[in-house]
Structure formats: structure tokens, C-alpha cells
Amino acid sequence: KITRLVATTTSAPAAQSLAVKVRRAADAEDNIFVPLVNKGDVLPASGQLQLKSGAMLKAGMAGYIGFEVFQVEVPDRVDLNLCIGLLRIEGADLPPDLVIRIGDPIIFGWHMSAGGVLRASVTLPESNNLVLPTKHFYAPQAAEISYNGEEGHAFTQAILARAQEEWGDLAAAVGPNAGPDLALLKARIEEQNEILEESRGDAEAVRRISEEARFIRQEAARIEAKHQSAVLQRRLGKVVAAYNRIGRGRAEESDNKIFDDLSMRAQKIIDSQHESTHAAARLCLSQMRRLFLSVAWGNPAYVEAWFDRLAKDSWLYADKAAFAAMLAEGAALREKSDHDGLRTLVEKMLEARLSLGASDTVNDLATVVRG
Structure with a gap:
């Protein structure tokens, strides 16, 4: 549930759409966005998100409950959007003996000024509307990434390599069915690589290249959305190959059976060619990856x-x-x-x-x- 109040004092339009990353449901394996403001909304604005805890947090214990705020440009792909803030409530922030349990209601209050400054509060309705301290606020990359020198060059080179890898997966999945769009994306990646090699020492140019790489990945996601069955088939093949190579020989027989059952279920869904079932296929893939990682992390090598x-x-x-x-x-x-x-x-x-x-x-x- 979302409650939004818009102030009527000196106003300005929001320059970007902002949202909080949440889990779709307590037993879901995917994240979605819940909007705070949409681009063009009148600022200042305030509101409340009625959420639930997806983790248990005990006073004084390790762990946290986090609220990630994103600048949203690709609503259907959380990973291609820019995280502009992360608010964490840690065990040390809770009063003695307090426990936040999975499913407990949490109110995320927010206010955005006309200048775009976001402030937030966290309230626990079932603990006498206790307002928790919000001292652990991070801007994930704004203050950390330096585009100067060789490290800035290496960071941006890696982002372009990620874009190239995603382009390769998309090309392998879709093939000529994507038309000229994939060729144009490849040309953009190659162009940015050339510009990067010519921009050593120019921090601002390198920063712009990293932004362009993100836009390229966003465009790839839009193409991907038109060819979901082919893309899901490619991802299924990759996770099965990785599990067979790294995990199967070390896993319990019961784990192998669970993995194979999920694989067969995902394949059946993909073969059905029904767009409405793609979410179920993605859930199977998510569960398969989680099982793969649980087995792989037990392998010292x-x-x-x-x-x-x-x-x-x-x-x-x-x-x-x-x-x-x-x-x-x-x-x-x-x-x-x-x-x-x-x-x-x-x-x-x-x-x-x-x-x-x-x-x-x-x-x-x-x-x-x-x-």
C-alpha cells in the first residue's frame, strides 16, 4: 500500500522517477519496484510505503533490513537501474530485546524536497509505532567511484565488457530475429571501447562512457523483452551447464533431483510459448541458481x-x-x-x-x- 501527500508550497517537477526495491511476496524469488515519485511529479512531496519485513532482525545481533532507493529507467529490470541510496536498520539500532520477525509490518516514510533531497524514516507499528534511527545511509557509488587514472579506466572497461557479454548472450539467444537492433548495439559498444582507449586521463570522458554502457545495457533489456522464450532458453542452458560442470558431482542426490525437476519444469514452461508463464520460468531459474550456489560454495576450489x-x-x-x-x-x-x-x-x-x-x-x- 502506498500513501502519498503532495505539498502546495514552492514547487518543482521531479527530474527522475524514484522507487524502492522490494520482494514481490514473502516466498517470492524476485524483486520489483514500488514507486516513490514519478518523473514530472510535483515536489516537494511526502508519503508512506506500507511494507513487511522479509528478514528476522534481533537487537544486538548481526544482520540488517535494507531499503534501497533507485532512479528508475527500466522498471522491469532492477539490475539496470541506478541505486542512489541505501538505508540500513541494523541489529545494533534496535532497543534491547526487540525482535523484528518476517512478516512484521514496517512503514517507510519519505519526504522529497523541491531540490530533490530525499529524507526517510522507518516506523514499526507493532512496537508502539517505534521510530527507528536512520543513521546508516549510504550512497552506493556516488562518493566511491573515481574515474581518474588506470583504475577508472579499468572500472569502465569492465562495465563495457559486461555490456559485451550481455550482447553476446542476447545475440546467441535471438539470432537474426532481432533485426538490425543487435548490430547497432554492437557498433555502440565498439565505439565506446575506442573512445575509452583515446580518453585515458580524462575522468569526465571516462565517466560518460560508463553511463553510455549502462544505456546500452538498458536498450539490450528492451530487445530482450521482445524475445523472452529464446532468452529464457539460453539462460536455462547456461545454468544447467554450470551445475553439471561444478556442482553435480559434489551435490547430494536429493539436490540433483530437485535441480533436474526444476529444469524440466522450466523447459516445459518455455516450450509452451505462453508469455503469461514466463514469470514461472524465471522463478524456476532463480531457484536453480540458488541451489547451484549453495553446492558450489561448498567446493574449496x-x-x-x-x-x-x-x-x-x-x-x-x-x-x-x-x-x-x-x-x-x-x-x-x-x-x-x-x-x-x-x-x-x-x-x-x-x-x-x-x-x-x-x-x-x-x-x-x-x-x-x-x-
Whole structure:
């Protein structure tokens, strides 16, 4: 439920559409956007989102409930939109003995000034309308990414590589059925790569290239939406191949059966060619990926491969001292063959890195659920 109030003082139109990332339902495996303001809405404006907790949080314990605010340009693909703010309520923020349980109502109050400044509050109706402190607010990339020097070049090069990879997947899935659109996208990627090589040392030019790469990915998503069956077939093939290569031999027989049942269900849905069932196919794929990761993370070689990959990409870490400390810790854990410790460290490194998409947690399930 959304409640919105619009002020009548000095006003200005909203320059962008903003929304909060939420889980569709408590048992859902996908995220959606719940809008705050739409582009052109009159500011200042205020409102409340009636949400539910999607995670359990106990006073003094680790964990958090997060509210991610996005600038929305591609409503159907959360990962292609820009995260402009992340508000976290942590266990340390709760009064002693307080527990937020899954399904508990949460009110996300917000106010946007005429100048576009967003303020937020979090209230727990079932705890005597307790207003929680909102001291953990992050702007995921605005203050972290530097486009100067070799690291700015490497970061933008990686974003273009991601766009190229997504273009390749789309081309393999759709083939000539996409018409000239795919060829135009490829030309744009190649052009941006050429401009990047000519723009070393020009931080503003490099920043513009990273923005253009995001726009290219958004355009690819629009093409993808027209060819969902082919795209889903491609994704199904990739996750099955990855599971067979890395996970199947280490998994329990029961896990293999669950994976295969999901695969057959997804294939049947895709074969039906009914657009209305695509969401069910995506849910199967999400469950298959989650099962794959749960098995793969139990493989020490898989974890070590991730550590080696992250260790090479120093440009992904804004805090160089913390990055160096993590590398030293990883080397020590390897020396001791502490596989559990290395797995925990790699998870920490994944959380600490800068994002090539919208935010580092963009593909994680939201910790709040639509009310």
C-alpha cells in the first residue's frame, strides 16, 4: 500500500522517477519496484510505503533490513537501474530485546524536497509505532567511484565488457530475429571501447562512457523483452551447464533431483510459448541458481577461484588499506587450509567491492516485502 501527500508550497517537477526495491511476496524469488515519485511529479512531496519485513532482525545481533532507493529507467529490470541510496536498520539500532520477525509490518516514510533531497524514516507499528534511527545511509557509488587514472579506466572497461557479454548472450539467444537492433548495439559498444582507449586521463570522458554502457545495457533489456522464450532458453542452458560442470558431482542426490525437476519444469514452461508463464520460468531459474550456489560454495576450489579473481581487481575496492588486509588474511587462511574462513572472507570481499551494475546488492533478494 502506498500513501502519498503532495505539498502546495514552492514547487518543482521531479527530474527522475524514484522507487524502492522490494520482494514481490514473502516466498517470492524476485524483486520489483514500488514507486516513490514519478518523473514530472510535483515536489516537494511526502508519503508512506506500507511494507513487511522479509528478514528476522534481533537487537544486538548481526544482520540488517535494507531499503534501497533507485532512479528508475527500466522498471522491469532492477539490475539496470541506478541505486542512489541505501538505508540500513541494523541489529545494533534496535532497543534491547526487540525482535523484528518476517512478516512484521514496517512503514517507510519519505519526504522529497523541491531540490530533490530525499529524507526517510522507518516506523514499526507493532512496537508502539517505534521510530527507528536512520543513521546508516549510504550512497552506493556516488562518493566511491573515481574515474581518474588506470583504475577508472579499468572500472569502465569492465562495465563495457559486461555490456559485451550481455550482447553476446542476447545475440546467441535471438539470432537474426532481432533485426538490425543487435548490430547497432554492437557498433555502440565498439565505439565506446575506442573512445575509452583515446580518453585515458580524462575522468569526465571516462565517466560518460560508463553511463553510455549502462544505456546500452538498458536498450539490450528492451530487445530482450521482445524475445523472452529464446532468452529464457539460453539462460536455462547456461545454468544447467554450470551445475553439471561444478556442482553435480559434489551435490547430494536429493539436490540433483530437485535441480533436474526444476529444469524440466522450466523447459516445459518455455516450450509452451505462453508469455503469461514466463514469470514461472524465471522463478524456476532463480531457484536453480540458488541451489547451484549453495553446492558450489561448498567446493574449496570454487571459493579459491573467486578469491583469485577478486585479488586481481584492486580497482573494485575504494578502501585500498582494507583490500590489502583482506588479501593478507586470505593468504593466511589458504596457508592453514581454512576453507570455511576463506569462504567467509570471499563473501566479505564480494560485499565490499564496487558494483558494475546499480548496487553491490542489486541482485540480492530485498529484505522488505510489498505490503
